[in-house]
Amino acid sequence: MGAAAGSIAMADVKTAGxxxxxxxxxxxxxxxxxxxxxxxxxxxxxxxxHRVSTPTQTGLGERKHLLSKDITLDTFAADIINHIETxxxxxxxxxxxxxxxxxxxxxxxKIPQRIRHLVYLDSVILENGQSPFSVLPxxxxxxxxxxxxxxxxxxxxxxxxPTAFGIPExxxxxxxxxxxLTPHPVGTYESPMRLSNPVANxxxxxYIACTGPIYGPLESARQWVKKQESWKWQExxxxxxxxxxxxxxxxQMLAGIG
Numbered sequence: 001m002g003a004a005a006g007s008i009a010m011a012d013v014k015t016a017g018x019x020x021x022x023x024x025x026x027x028x029x030x031x032x033x034x035x036x037x038x039x040x041x042x043x044x045x046x047x048x049x050h051r052v053s054t055p056t057q058t059g060l061g062e063r064k065h066l067l068s069k070d071i072t073l074d075t076f077a078a079d080i081i082n083h084i085e086t087x088x089x090x091x092x093x094x095x096x097x098x099x100x101x102x103x104x105x106x107x108x109x110k111i112p113q114r115i116r117h118l119v120y121l122d123s124v125i126l127e128n129g130q131s132p133f134s135v136l137p138x139x140x141x142x143x144x145x146x147x148x149x150x151x152x153x154x155x156x157x158x159x160x161x162p163t164a165f166g167i168p169e170x171x172x173x174x175x176x177x178x179x180x181l182t183p184h185p186v187g188t189y190e191s192p193m194r195l196s197n198p199v200a201n202x203x204x205x206x207y208i209a210c211t212g213p214i215y216g217p218l219e220s221a222r223q224w225v226k227k228q229e230s231w232k233w234q235e236x237x238x239x240x241x242x243x244x245x246x247x248x249x250x251x252q253m254l255a256g257i258g
Contacts, residue, residue, distance in 0.1 A: 023116070023258060024051045024089055027243075028080060030098025030123075031184045032159040034061015037097075037177070040247035041254070048255055055083040057103070059156075064182045069155045072191035073131070077106030084114055093258045095119040097243065099184075101221075102126055102193060108201045115203050117258035121250075122210040122240050125221040128195040132188070135220050148186045156183035166213060166239015173244050206232040206257055208242075208250075215240040 025045055027038040035054035042052045057076050059067035080103040084092060093116050096104035101123030108115055124132055133141045144157050151158050159181035162174045195201075207225040225231055234253060238246035 022049045022051060023255075024092045025053070025254065026080070026084060026089065026092050026094050026104075027052065027054045028094065028096045028100035028103050029054070029056065029060075030096075030100050031157070031188075032060070032181045033097075034063070034180065034182065036061055036180055037241070038243050041243045041251045044248060044251035045255060048251075050255070051089075053083065053087060053089070055079060057100075059185045060182050061180070067156060067183060067185055069185070069187060071185035072187045073102055073106070073126075073193055074191065076103045076188055077110070077194075079103065080107050081110055084111060090114050091116045093117045093119060093254070095121055095254060096123050097121040098123055098215075098218075098240065099132070099188070102132070102188075105193065105195070105199055108203050109195045109197050112197075112201045112203055118200055118203050118205040119254065119257055120205065120207045120221075120225070121242060122208065122215055122218060123221060124218065125199060125224050126193040127199055129192050131190055131192050133190055136217055137219075140217050144186075144189070152183065152186065155186060157186055157189070158183055162241075165241040165244075166210065166215065167241055167244055168239075171245065177241070177244060200231075204232075204258070205230070206234060208234045208236055208253065210238055210240050210242050211235050212237040212239060 027042060029035060029037050035056040038054040042054050045052045056063050057079050059071050092114055094104040094107060101120045104118050108118055148154060148157055162177045163169060167174050167177055209222055236242050236246060236249060242250045
């Protein structure tokens with residue numbers, strides 16, 4: 001499964017005596033990652049007969065050459081909205097991992113008619129006017145600003161080690177992930193979310209929390225979701241990068257949503 005912005009895979013699978021049940025998934029990665037991180041999950045969903053795309057946000061992954069101080073949450077929102085419109089996707093299930101939750105929230109605000117379901121995988125939740133730095137714990141914000149000043153030339157946050165995402169040092173894919181992590185544009189952490197509607201804009205929504213171990217920085221998001229009566233809640237017993245550490249289980253969970 002390729003990780004390019006327009007990469008789409010689909011397998012034509014039919015069950016005896018039944019119509020195809022293919023769904024359309026757009027899998028959006030988190031900070032420091034790229035569409036590459038969904039490789040195994042995308043492969044398994046495609047083998048089930050679903051249409052899957054794995055866009056990469058500006059300045060990351062294979063688009064790292066576009067890294068600049070001008071990249072904001074608006075840029076990331078445009079990445080995903082333009083991807084959906086250009087690929088002419090409809091009835092799509094948007095899955096946002098971690099920082100990717102910001103982009104699927106923005107897409108739901110602007111093009112809700114194209115969206116079937118929103119899935120927030122251990123994700124950031126931002127309301128209108130909030131920035132990622134405004135909702136993260138103060139010690140994490142201080143630490144990241146420090147690395148931006150000392151190592152990131154005022155432009156980017158250097159990637160942490162795979163262990164920061166719940167991937168053990170001895171995991172078979174730890175080195176694979178480490179090689180692919182890229183600096184993240186700090187402008188996306190400092191800029192505000194711009195929404196004209198409430199989060200999710202009335203679209204069916206599910207939050208999947210990774211519990212083995214719990215990713216501490218997202219506690220405020222988890223508490224916010226638990227107050228939303230219409231949202232569904234699921235848990236997966238693996239680390240923050242569930243698409244790497246538990247791809248089969250995650251693919252099955254996603255296939256059962258929407």
